[in-house]
Amino acid sequence: xxxxxxxxxxxxxxxxxxxxxxxxxxxxxxxxxxxxxxxxxxxxxxxxxxxxxxxxxxxxxxxxxxxxxxxxxxxxxxxxxxxxxxxxxxxxxxxxxxxxxxxxxxxxxxxxxxxxxxxxxxxxxxxxxxxxxxxxxxxxxxxx
Amino acid sequence: xxxxxxxxxxxxxxxxxxxxxxxxxxxxxxxxxxxxxxxxxxxxxxxxxxxxxxxxxxxxxxxxxxxxxxxxxxxxxxxxxxxxxxxxxxxxxxxxxxxxxxxxxxxxxxxxxxxxxxxxxxxxxxxxxxxxxxxxxxxxxxxx
Numbered sequence: 117x118x119x120x121x122x123x124x125x126x127x128x129x130x131x132x133x134x135x136x137x138x139x140x141x142x143x144x145x146x147x148x149x150x151x152x153x154x155x156x157x158x159x160x161x162x163x164x165x166x167x168x169x170x171x172x173x174x175x176x177x178x179x180x181x182x183x184x185x186x187x188x189x190x191x192x193x194x195x196x197x198x199x200x201x202x203x204x205x206x207x208x209x210x211x212x213x214x215x216x217x218x219x220x221x222x223x224x225x226x227x228x229x230x231x232x233x234x235x236x237x238x239x240x241x242x243x244x245x246x247x248x249x250x251x252x253x254x255x256x257x258x259x260x
Numbered sequence: 261x262x263x264x265x266x267x268x269x270x271x272x273x274x275x276x277x278x279x280x281x282x283x284x285x286x287x288x289x290x291x292x293x294x295x296x297x298x299x300x301x302x303x304x305x306x307x308x309x310x311x312x313x314x315x316x317x318x319x320x321x322x323x324x325x326x327x328x329x330x331x332x333x334x335x336x337x338x339x340x341x342x343x344x345x346x347x348x349x350x351x352x353x354x355x356x357x358x359x360x361x362x363x364x365x366x367x368x369x370x371x372x373x374x375x376x377x378x379x380x381x382x383x384x385x386x387x388x389x390x391x392x393x394x395x396x397x398x399x400x401x402x403x404x
Contacts, residue, residue, distance in 0.1 A: 141319045141365075202269065204270065
């Protein structure tokens with residue numbers, strides 16, 4: 117299928133969901149993280165795929181920016197916020213991710229340059245960034 | 261840019277990462293989920309983008325399958341496991357997701373039919389599924 121890893125693996129982890137929407141999903145190899153999940157449409161405690169996906173993108177992109185801040189001798193001040201909306205689709209549901217990035221310690225031109233570079237470097241951005249449902253952009257203040 | 265939500269939002273949540281790779285990322289609207297994150301290449305406690313992305317896909321796809329099991333009058337028995345590998349890229353890193361699905365209570369032909377339908381319905385699969393780095397497939401037993 118062409119979907120073959122051609123790089124040496126530097127890290128391998130495995131996770132499982134067997135419960136479905138309401139229950140626990142967990143890491144089975146490479147950590148001991150366990151999360152309680154629930155429907156976003158109910159008021160039950162727990163997280164959901166929307167939040168997990170948003171946290172994956174926010175953390176990966178900001179970690180990538182943090183490394184670039186370091187290369188440039190800048191303090192770490194960047195923040196990444198992701199708003200996730202769920203909408204009904206012709207088949208099932210869709211998620212829409214609005215990823216807003218603040219890099220407040222530099223001028224806008226440099227912030228744009230840092231973000232463009234980090235979007236090309238960040239592994240999660242590489243996977244989700246080509247989707248029409250995902251937008252990544254620089255902001256002065258977060259606004260959803 | 262064409263990246264505009266054209267559906268009514270049924271659910272909205274917001275998450276933030278301000279710490280970078282080592283620290284807390286958290287939900288700021290639509291829940292109170294907070295995660296400790298750390299580098300996958302260090303032995304520090306905490307989860308990481310690899311696990312968060314894997315958990316998002318595993319939970320979303322299995323919840324979608326669970327709904328389809330219900331429509332067919334089947335017990336919920338499906339399990340979704342995701343293996344995530346990190347490899348060095350020409351620019352930064354890449355993640356590779358091997359998403360393995362077990363639907364053990366039905367014959368293989370029906371299991372393939374359920375999975376194909378649910379890949380088209382699952383919001384996370386819609387976003388990540390077109391990436392060359394993501395493979396989703398039916399298995400009898402999990403093997404990574």
